[in-house]
Amino acid sequence: MRFGIIQFPGSNCDQDCHHALATVFGQPTRYIWHKDTGLGGVDCVVLPGGFSYGDYLRTGAIARFSPALKAVADHARAGGLVIGICNGFQILCETHLLPGALIRNRSLKFICDHVRVRVESTNSAFTNAARPGQVLRLPIAHGEGCYFAEPAVLEELRRDDRVLLRYVDNPNGSLDHIAGVCNAGRNVFGLMPHPERASEAILGSDDGCLIFESILRRAAVAR
Amino acid sequence: MVNNRSFMKAKIIVMPKRTVLDPQGKTVKHALESMKFQGIQEVRIGKFIEVEVAGTDRAAVRQQIDDACHKLLSNPVIEEYTFELQ
Numbered sequence: 001m002r003f004g005i006i007q008f009p010g011s012n013c014d015q016d017c018h019h020a021l022a023t024v025f026g027q028p029t030r031y032i033w034h035k036d037t038g039l040g041g042v043d044c045v046v047l048p049g050g051f052s053y054g055d056y057l058r059t060g061a062i063a064r065f066s067p068a069l070k071a072v073a074d075h076a077r078a079g080g081l082v083i084g085i086c087n088g089f090q091i092l093c094e095t096h097l098l099p100g101a102l103i104r105n106r107s108l109k110f111i112c113d114h115v116r117v118r119v120e121s122t123n124s125a126f127t128n129a130a131r132p133g134q135v136l137r138l139p140i141a142h143g144e145g146c147y148f149a150e151p152a153v154l155e156e157l158r159r160d161d162r163v164l165l166r167y168v169d170n171p172n173g174s175l176d177h178i179a180g181v182c183n184a185g186r187n188v189f190g191l192m193p194h195p196e197r198a199s200e201a202i203l204g205s206d207d208g209c210l211i212f213e214s215i216l217r218r219a220a221v222a223r
Numbered sequence: 224m225v226n227n228r229s230f231m232k233a234k235i236i237v238m239p240k241r242t243v244l245d246p247q248g249k250t251v252k253h254a255l256e257s258m259k260f261q262g263i264q265e266v267r268i269g270k271f272i273e274v275e276v277a278g279t280d281r282a283a284v285r286q287q288i289d290d291a292c293h294k295l296l297s298n299p300v301i302e303e304y305t306f307e308l309q
Contacts, residue, residue: 057295057296061298065295094298103243103301104246105246106244106246107246108246148243148300148301149300173246
């Protein structure tokens with residue numbers, strides 16, 4: 001499966017994602033500069049963590065208008081897979097490819113920690129390799145990770161089984177303990193925890209592998 | 224001279240919606256209370272943005288600023304905005 005990692009000025013998890021996908025999983029993986037207007041035929045787009053455009057104005061607000069994001073939106077509308085991690089999740093919300101927004105942590109503190117998240121739905125390209133209810137230990141590192149959406153949107157997410165990950169012990173005040181959601185088409189996924197930083201035992205956890213294994217399993221089924 | 228001015232200044236205020244938690248505002252409210260300021264009911268913290276725009280057609284500039292507020296300067300999911308032109 002061909003992966004493309006979008007690089008913005010200020011991305012800082014792009015190489016971690018590359019390592020996980022290319023070295024740990026042996027997949028053809030390339031970088032895509034934010035000014036590129038095409039995706040070079042990749043199957044799955046990764047929006048990595050970091051501080052795109054210095055987080056100026058709002059997290060993800062400027063990145064949303066990059067040429068590459070237009071190509072990502074077209075890719076998503078055509079059913080292509082997109083995963084946004086941390087800042088990537090914030091960008092997907094600003095782009096309206098995912099509902100809601102990520103605001104300042106309730107504690108006002110930047111949180112850098114390992115947390116437990118529960119897989120709430122295995123009905124997605126990103127969680128199908130997990131057991132329902134499986135608890136993963138994944139790192140988080142964010143100042144704006146508090147998920148917010150209007151009550152009607154939260155209800156829709158619950159009703160349509162679109163909350164894929166919930167925090168076991170909510171670290172940031174996210175409504176409904178949401179750590180990761182997918183779009184209605186279930187092909188776009190955003191999450192605040194970093195699976196790529198938990199893709200080898202030497203990193204303290206390899207639970208993040210389940211996310212990437214799910215994507216590869218979906219590709220194998222599609223083939 | 225004022226009439227010859229060929230630009231306008233938009234003064235934009237972006238505030239978190241009432242339904243959105245504002246932990247900064249809450250923290251500042253507690254600080255004010257602990258400093259014994261009396262009668263503090265609520266503190267909410269938003270952003271103030273100034274934009275200078277070339278043009279003399281007030282309606283057109285107003286429309287453009289409104290569009291910019293909606294698309295970039297605020298996120299309608301969590302914020303609301305007001306602005307005045309000078």
